[in-house]
Amino acid sequence: MTRRDAIRYSVGAGLTALSYPAFSSTKIGKAGFQIGACDWSIGPAGDIKAFGIAKQIGLDGVQVSLNTASDHDHLRKPDMQRAYIDAARQADVQIGGLAIGLLNTIPYKSDSRAEIWVQDSVDVAKALGVKNVLLAFFSNNDLRNDPQGTKVVIDRLKAVAPKAEKAGVVLGIESWLSAPELMAIQDAVNSPAVKIYYDVCNASDMGYDIFKEMRTLGKERICEVHLKENGYLLGQGKVNLPEVRKTLDEIGYAGWLHIEGAVPKGKPMLESYVENNKIVRSLFN
Template identity: 45%
Template structure:
């Protein structure tokens, strides 16, 4: 595991090489060949089994699903709802790729007592549905930036639940606006192979982090899964250098869960299916390079 001190050392070394005029991404790389899915909430089907049919219509390889919301009592914890998803998945031939707990943005894992049970029970769900990754969202009310006490509590909670995740073979992925070094502080403090980074390039860039430096330093060991997005724009119309991102991931020998998920890349007023088909074509040709 790369600790924070080692990350800083490697970052400094990379900066020296760049200053010498050496292009760290110039050498030939293999294609990523990851499965391409989407988040059910970003195609208008949050925690709804009908999202699987829409994923098939778009042409996606699979779908990342939300555990649920407070109104439906995070209903994917119910075995009957799990079976609905699994039956629909089998019937359509569209895999469920991973799980997410989006409600943590409104009911913070860093402070709300009930969320400890949510995360623990989500491991049971992931194990029952054979899902390798659970995305833990740290935005809005759950944002960890500048919150040292919140980080300490998250570390305490993750240390308590990590052995269960390890035993179940499930990864808990932290998605946040934190820097690579801050993420590593949490991972090092928890000290579990079952806790990794769920990396979102757009979020990290918007937070001011050097994503093109973070990818080669962290991707292989610490990214469990990735989001591909340009908020409110088609991927091809955004300002991130997606071909470079794909090359850096491939050169890093990134595998993760074997999936990348397209999220929030529909322009205002655009039809979801056509927008996501456009995004899927872009991902396949420019990022995944299949």
């Protein structure tokens, strides 16, 4: 992408934020939780049909993808932003968050294209009326044992943080790193616009004590939470969901809980997510 293209998309997204009021809803559980799902978990990433599917499941919202492998621009295009806002309204389902999963393939730590996407994601989030942007740090973007890559990420987050602060947008780091390692990155950036996107299953897979980690991070450092299992329904795998609820209550977290994965082998997605939604609501609402 040329510098001219980058400027054009940033300006376009900014104009959309001014021209189209954010879609919002008041569907919040008594405990302050909203239940959503990732678009890539209930269908292909970047599929606008996710809102209709979320409605069938009974979810409050959908965490949507900024872009995809086949369309690097996608939600960076103002006309697509308008289409998403309309689709969410029609389904009476919120746009629950924004995510840049493509960073796993085209890494933020080393590719200039990814740096432009993160900059533009602030404008897109504002246009869509969402607060949190998930930045994925897995596969090609993994920061484990990569001090140079981590330094680049810190420098790039420092560069975008003032823009995010001004827009009221938070960039959430989701990675394999431990809580102390994530806190070190946060402290180096030193901005309220950079927080941790906590995935209870990823942290469990790494062998971390997720309850200790969540208490250590606290609500001031955690921007949003993924409830996930690999190959199991929620509540039937390795993650102790009642203890997750207890811990989130202890730290005072309220906000979005987005379901990811949690489809047993051979079981249909829709059926699995109806069950997952019931399980989560029985524990969190």
